[in-house]
Amino acid sequence: MAMEIPPVVRRYWLPILLITAGFLFQLLVLPHSYPPSHYDALRIERFAPVERVVEAYEQLSKEWLSETNHQSTVDIIKIRYAYELLTNPILKRDYDLFGLDEHTDVLERTKEQYQKEHFLKIDLPLLKDSLLHFPDYSFNVLTHESFMRAIAEEYPLLIMVYSKGSARCAQFMEYWKQIGALLDGVANTAMVEVGDLQLAGHFTEKRFSKQPFFRNGVPTLFAYPADCRSPSCYMRYPGGLFVDSVVDWVATSVVGLPRILYYSKEALGPQFIGKGAPHKVKVIFFSSTGERAAPFLRQAAQEYSSYASFAFVLWKEGESQIWWNSLGVESAPALVFLKGPGTKPIVRHGTFSKSEFTEIMEEHKHQELRQLRSDTSLELGCDARGHSRAGNDTTVWYCVVVAGRPGVALSKKRQVLRKAQDQLISAVDTSTSGNEDNSAEISSAATALKDNRLTFVWLDGEVQKQICAFYLATDYNGACGPRGFGDDNDKPELFIVRFQRNATHEALKVEKKNNLFEAIQGQRSSDASQLVARYKGPDEIQEINKWVSQIIKDGDTREIPYFTSKVPDLVPEETSKEWLKGTKSIRSAGKSLRNNIDFHFRDYLTDVRIGPTLLMSGCISLGMIWFRNSQPNQSARQDKAQKDETKRRRPKLSTSLFGQPSDSITDVEPKDARQWEMTDSDSD
Numbered sequence: 001m002a003m004e005i006p007p008v009v010r011r012y013w014l015p016i017l018l019i020t021a022g023f024l025f026q027l028l029v030l031p032h033s034y035p036p037s038h039y040d041a042l043r044i045e046r047f048a049p050v051e052r053v054v055e056a057y058e059q060l061s062k063e064w065l066s067e068t069n070h071q072s073t074v075d076i077i078k079i080r081y082a083y084e085l086l087t088n089p090i091l092k093r094d095y096d097l098f099g100l101d102e103h104t105d106v107l108e109r110t111k112e113q114y115q116k117e118h119f120l121k122i123d124l125p126l127l128k129d130s131l132l133h134f135p136d137y138s139f140n141v142l143t144h145e146s147f148m149r150a151i152a153e154e155y156p157l158l159i160m161v162y163s164k165g166s167a168r169c170a171q172f173m174e175y176w177k178q179i180g181a182l183l184d185g186v187a188n189t190a191m192v193e194v195g196d197l198q199l200a201g202h203f204t205e206k207r208f209s210k211q212p213f214f215r216n217g218v219p220t221l222f223a224y225p226a227d228c229r230s231p232s233c234y235m236r237y238p239g240g241l242f243v244d245s246v247v248d249w250v251a252t253s254v255v256g257l258p259r260i261l262y263y264s265k266e267a268l269g270p271q272f273i274g275k276g277a278p279h280k281v282k283v284i285f286f287s288s289t290g291e292r293a294a295p296f297l298r299q300a301a302q303e304y305s306s307y308a309s310f311a312f313v314l315w316k317e318g319e320s321q322i323w324w325n326s327l328g329v330e331s332a333p334a335l336v337f338l339k340g341p342g343t344k345p346i347v348r349h350g351t352f353s354k355s356e357f358t359e360i361m362e363e364h365k366h367q368e369l370r371q372l373r374s375d376t377s378l379e380l381g382c383d384a385r386g387h388s389r390a391g392n393d394t395t396v397w398y399c400v401v402v403a404g405r406p407g408v409a410l411s412k413k414r415q416v417l418r419k420a421q422d423q424l425i426s427a428v429d430t431s432t433s434g435n436e437d438n439s440a441e442i443s444s445a446a447t448a449l450k451d452n453r454l455t456f457v458w459l460d461g462e463v464q465k466q467i468c469a470f471y472l473a474t475d476y477n478g479a480c481g482p483r484g485f486g487d488d489n490d491k492p493e494l495f496i497v498r499f500q501r502n503a504t505h506e507a508l509k510v511e512k513k514n515n516l517f518e519a520i521q522g523q524r525s526s527d528a529s530q531l532v533a534r535y536k537g538p539d540e541i542q543e544i545n546k547w548v549s550q551i552i553k554d555g556d557t558r559e560i561p562y563f564t565s566k567v568p569d570l571v572p573e574e575t576s577k578e579w580l581k582g583t584k585s586i587r588s589a590g591k592s593l594r595n596n597i598d599f600h601f602r603d604y605l606t607d608v609r610i611g612p613t614l615l616m617s618g619c620i621s622l623g624m625i626w627f628r629n630s631q632p633n634q635s636a637r638q639d640k641a642q643k644d645e646t647k648r649r650r651p652k653l654s655t656s657l658f659g660q661p662s663d664s665i666t667d668v669e670p671k672d673a674r675q676w677e678m679t680d681s682d683s684d
């Protein structure tokens with residue numbers, strides 16, 4: 001049978017708990033949160049000068065050699081460590097200002113090694129590496145004036161707070177140089193030495209005792225975003241001191257550049273190539289290290305987001321045969337461009353600088369068969385309100401379009417049209433080199449392509465259903481319009497549009513800016529006349545080029561009446577940028593809820609007010625419970641006194657026939673009683 005808790009304990013459990021917690025905090029937690037300082041080990045006042053430290057150490061060392069020495073070896077090691085640290089000017093400065101002491105591992109290791117040995121066997125000095133040769137980066141160190149100028153610039157700034165006496169800072173300097181090189185062109189880098197109390201103190205945190213400190217020691221990193229103009233709006237780096245982690249944090253959280261994701265061999269095809277925008281070039285980086293994308297690659301991903309999609313793949317030797325067979329990649333690092341369905345991958349091996357990669361992207365940012373979109377129609381010369389790629393003086397130009405719903409059938413048709421375009425390009429190169437093997441059947445198309453009067457494109461008939469139906473003179477079915485339930489008619493359509501500009505018409509044209517009907521229809525009169533011809537032949541490259549060449553030959557030689565028509569506008573196709581969203585709004589400055597709870601809880605352990613507050617709360621709750629429990633006894637006595645008084649009170653007497661008091665029931669007036677008037681009285 002479980003032991004029953006006494007009623008008194010159950011009644012006073014809260015004050016008992018509070019008082020116990022207060023005593024435990026004062027006796028155990030608070031002393032542990034404020035361990036003895038190195039000045040305490042030397043038995044001198046805090047912040048004592050070096051001379052006082054030397055004097056105290058000499059006095060204590062004399063006691064060790066005396067016959068009455070009772071100090072243990074561990075205590076002597078603590079005294080010696082305190083002496084060496086506090087006589088080093090830089091280490092003493094860091095310890096006094098911010099409590100920095102990164103050599104505690106030396107102290108613990110020495111205590112463990114010599115705790116059972118005589119103190120004369122200790123290998124001195126303990127801090128052999130305390131006098132460090134710190135690299136000279138004075139050109140990059142901020143003063144107060146240069147700091148204010150640096151944050152005023154419209155450019156992100158990464159600052160490292162360091163100490164000349166810190167071994168960790170000396171080791172991190174090589175990483176710091178790599179970080180600066182990777183962030184070149186993305187963010188500026190600078191340094192602040194802890195000896196600059198005005199600047200270094202600005203980045204510290206404060207304990208409850210108002211003592212400034214760096215939570216993770218030094219070096220520690222801070223960043224100012226480009227839109228930050230105040231000294232207090234910095235962001236604190238919360239992660240580990242690794243090049244990849246720091247660069248990723250700056251690029252993503254400070255600058256707002258997109259991440260480029262890694263894909264496995266199983267996910268690259270269905271997740272990246274299959275689900276990516278069909279009009280974009282697929283750019284794939286093969287990495288042998290697994291590091292995240294460099295900032296200049298992320299900048300390129302942002303700048304070329306309308307043209308290309310980017311992905312990373314971790315190179316593994318066991319998968320090398322797969323990548324060789326599918327993409328032609330021999331080793332990493334490598335760069336692959338996929339410029340449309342059925343195209344041969346373009347592979348570049350090796351590493352690239354920022355300028356080299358920009359040149360490569362400019363060369364390969366377009367698919368070999370480009371998509372007719374709202375933002376490319378004018379550039380491609382396939383807009384009735386635009387001009388030919390050959391220039392404003394060109395009167396007639398052509399646009400070959402394959403339209404259809406996205407799918408396997410459209411991909412195959414795009415491959416056929418791209419090969420037809422490649423054949424014409426090859427014919428142009430052959431004629432330029434002086435060979436006359438070019439067939440006369442496609443010469444008109446090859447010449448028009450050479451003169452930029454001919455463009456090959458493809459059209460998403462599902463999204464651009466209105467203009468697709470306009471050109472094909474059909475309802476929303478087949479190649480145009482959304483795919484319905486059970487609709488398997490996905491046959492793409494190939495057609496050519498002839499554009500003709502009429503200079504006389506343009507000179508006499510009156511702009512209709514306030515035409516309500518056109519505003520309602522969402523259409524405008526074209527600036528160029530258009531004729532459309534649909535292709536009905538087989539999907540053979542030579543036949544398609546013959547047909548295109550014949551259309552161009554007839555269109556250039558025949559007199560065709562000029563007329564304008566109202567052409568539907570292309571639907572703006574927003575580029576899917578879900579992977580770009582939310583990056584710049586991230587502020588990973590160690591201000592997350594989890595970090596705040598953890599840090600604040602540890603900080604509260606150093607608050608000297610907690611113990612007295614718990615004790616006072618326990619005493620107050622004890623008094624309140626005692627007072628509340630004493631109230632019922634007093635009330636009970638008052639109730640008993642009232643009852644006794646009621647019993648002693650004499651009842652109301654009534655005179656009976658015998659002159660005796662009577663407690664008759666008739667003395668009490670019944671509820672809802674009425675008194676009737678007697679009309680026939682005997683007194684009459």
